[in-house]
Amino acid sequence: MELRQLESFVVVAEELNVGRAAIRLHLTQPSLSRQIAALERDLDVELFARVKRRFVLTTAGESFLADAKELLRLAEEAVRDAQRTQRGELGTLRLRFVQSATFRVLPQLLGAFRTANQEVLLDLETMTTIRQLDALRDGRIDVGLLRLPTPEPGLETRVLSEDPLVVALPAGHRLAERERVALTDLADESFILYTRSTGPSVHDAIVGYCKAAGFVPRIVQEGADTQTIVSLVAAGLGVSLLIALTPPIDPRAVVYRRLSDDLPPWKLSAAWSPDNNSPVLQRFLRLI
Template sequence: MVAEELNVGRAATRLHLTQPSLSRQIAALEHDLGVELFARVKKRFVLTAAGESFLVDARQLLERADEAVRDAQRVQRGELGTLRLRFVQSATFEVLPRLLGAFRAANPDVVLDLETMTTIRQAEALREGRIDVGLFRLGVARGLETRVISRDPLVAALPTGHRLARRKRVGLAELADDPFVLYTRATGPTVFDTIVGHCRAAGFEPEVTQEAAEVQTIVSLVAAGLGVSLLIAPTPRIDPEAVVYRELSDDLPPWELSVAWSPDNRSPVLARFLDHVRGPGTP
């Protein structure tokens, strides 16, 4: 203030201080710094070279202090920080783009740490605090909080030349004589075992001739004519001249896709994300 006014009396008035008090504070500051901040030149009160340098840094410090307060408040509100999110592949075709697109628009300064991960690995990482939130199919949620955000059907993936490809719906029993391409059991035992269980309930043991960890690979193998598959919708886009997706006529329960998190995680960014998921317009 004294540097702006170059007059201790006017500066004291603006600061609601007495002039002697302000003069003592300036003198104490100069003593602490070991430099002269102001000088009188031809009866004028001016900044010294040291004073001009210190003024620039002092203003920057004050601005940074204000920024630090704002940043701390934004972190507390979950507007700044990092969200470590993992997801199963079947979430990438519809739910994940819609969910993250809306969250990013509302929270542009949150850093998104994203990676595909199997349900089992997500559950372990959540319990160990290595990630903040997961998108997975239920079955291993012990000790975690979950919220269902999507219920998806199982569909048949058929090569375009398959005998049932022209049908709108097919029954599981009609696929009994076909070789199957399924998710690798080691990476997704719940999905694998449930699909095999549905086939057994339909009266046959599926002949699994190929397994793959990624759904895109499964679809490619189906397109190559190596078998049929059962996939959780939504499914990856592909040339309809290579593979077609058909609804199943069997009365099967839907697959639930859930948001999962540890109740011990106190991250404000996580809380903001969960509030967003809970809000209107989300899956």
Template sequence: MDRPELALHQLYAFAVLSEELHFGRAAERLGIAQPPLSQQIRRLEQKVGHPLFDRRSGRVVLTAAGHELLPAARRALEEVAGGLDAARRTGEGETGRIRIGFAASLALTILPGILRAYRARYPEVEMEIREMTTAPQVAALHEHAIDIGLLREPPDEQGLVAEPILSEEFVAVLPVGHPLATRRVVPVAALAGEPFVLLPRATGPTVHDRILGLCRAAGFEPRIGQFAVEWQTVSALVEAGLGVSLAPASIRRIRLKGVAYRRIEPDTARTTVAVCWRHDDRNPLIARFLEAARSEPPT
């Protein structure tokens, strides 16, 4: 397809002159001298092949060709201006689409606040939210399937950057009828011999190992009776009497009538929640999301 090479400055000069219908005023408005304006109009007329203005009557008026070109010229200038503005806003992280992975337990703590803060700052950014455990989030980041991960116990992975945003203690998760549920603080050693409900190691290796470490430091190897992929399911299985658990303190927000959450002793272990992204990703949406995440106080 043949495309005429029309310079934007020629179209703009034409549009301004069509409004002013006076070379002197149009040149002043454009911030140039009158001869360069006349040259631009002549070049445009040469490309069209017909005069765009009639100057013979002592006045400047649009010709039929000029009337035909003017709406298209204005549309072109508006589209370019709109495209430049859209490109600027995208470059500054004000528009676009960001894909966010998150661990389900974070819906009980920091996730709503972070998403709310980000939405308030950048309402035109489309967010795609995916619920994923830690290991799948790490894989999805490497595969460019998500842009940001909100995960628990981020692994030390080459190519990824993790910024901690929350540190939680662990609590004991017990059926309400359990003898230890009457205590305010439960010694970890008192859980020896109890069947445990835990996350599989594959879904979150570090937090799984940390829980086992708590038990081993208390002098016993936990007997794992059931596995559950999400902390909500862990609580439900504990309520059903299938065992006890040790879990991040945010699990207390899962309010099940048949479950008691108690502080543990010792309580020195912590689990970390972090924002994770690819270190070489220069997407401005990520930088803006990090600003929102940093602005939200831990809950």
């Protein structure tokens, strides 16, 4: 049974006249009759009969007509879906992101992408840079929003933002009244830093900056994510150096201040494998 046979059957069933059906299908009457006969042989049923010189559907033909129309509809839908998938209008985007991306870049990107691609499924999860790199290499995700200290071999990247370090201080801290704070002002403070196992590049960079300013930071607590660190600062357990943008919080609990030191910004980048030919990924890359 072929789709063209189903289409011919449906048109003949609608017209109940082989001549008119042949005109609609741009076929000769003998060719159309052969198609119907071949379909009846394949099904081993009679689809049409003549009753008082009229061409009518048999009971089996009436039963088959609804299913034939549904099969043709599904075939057309399958073709459309395949074409749309190839254009990236359907499918899934597997995206992972570091937490600091959630404060500005991620909402902007996802908002614009969702508006233009409403039928693409979004597979989203917070993930550290280290884990994202492994997932990109293994093909388990399509794109990551991460912070790379150095270029990563085998991956394409595009910088999305460059963000400074800021000081997070309890609102009642002695330095909270200043517009900018120097690293040397923090030499005697207790520090709350990113857990090294989840963010070694940021952790090591901050420690390195402090050493270059003449002191080793006294780390009293660590947090795996920015929100936890800010909560510990709000509790008065210490100060922290964070990558801006930072999570919104009551200014009566925590204040953020820029550093007066000339430190390099932290780049937030999109990263993906050049071997990934996902059409959905290509649409996302065109957006960013």
